[in-house]
Amino acid sequence: MTGKDLKEKYPLLFSNNPMEPIFIFGLEIEDGWLPLIDILCNRMYAKIRAFDTSFYQKSLLEDGLDEAKKEYLKNKINTSQKEYKKYIKNMPVFTQIKEKFGTLRIYTSQLDPYIEGMIEMAEDMSEHICEKCGNKGRLYTINWHKTLCDTHADERYGDKARIFRETN
Numbered sequence: 001m002t003g004k005d006l007k008e009k010y011p012l013l014f015s016n017n018p019m020e021p022i023f024i025f026g027l028e029i030e031d032g033w034l035p036l037i038d039i040l041c042n043r044m045y046a047k048i049r050a051f052d053t054s055f056y057q058k059s060l061l062e063d064g065l066d067e068a069k070k071e072y073l074k075n076k077i078n079t080s081q082k083e084y085k086k087y088i089k090n091m092p093v094f095t096q097i098k099e100k101f102g103t104l105r106i107y108t109s110q111l112d113p114y115i116e117g118m119i120e121m122a123e124d125m126s127e128h129i130c131e132k133c134g135n136k137g138r139l140y141t142i143n144w145h146k147t148l149c150d151t152h153a154d155e156r157y158g159d160k161a162r163i164f165r166e167t168n
């Protein structure tokens with residue numbers, strides 16, 4: 001999985017504004033956090049999927065529907081499509097996804113308390129996930145802040161990583 005894959009999988013969530021960092025740089029993180037972003041995107045898409053009208057559209061094709069039922073289904077489809085358009089227009093989209101002080105930071109075009117809550121949880125989770133490989137990690141504050149698993153911390157910091165673990 002790459003950042004580009006996620007953009008293709010959830011196109012509605014990424015800003016198309018050419019001035020935004022996400023448009024220019026893509027995801028400014030290493031691959032270990034991509035599954036976390038994937039889960040976040042999937043949850044955000046649940047809101048979009050809630051407007052899906054295919055069930056009603058299929059029901060409308062059933063034989064022997066009386067007028068009242070048809071009217072009901074058409075109304076459902078209509079309302080849902082209107083609400084979808086309204087939601088999409090005001091929906092927060094990612095403007096930047098990056099690492100800062102060793103943890104994940106996600107910025108959006110607008111604030112929505114429900115989505116903000118999910119983003120904050122993903123950001124908090126990133127402090128326990130190796131940014132390189134996705135294994136269990138911890139936030140190392142040796143010279144620079146970075147969340148890494150033991151293996152990748154040893155690779156990067158050598159003996160300093162072991163000492164950090166013993167003293168933190």
Ligand SMILES: [Zn+2]
Pocket residue numbers: 130131132133134135148149150151152
């Ligand atoms: Zn790792």
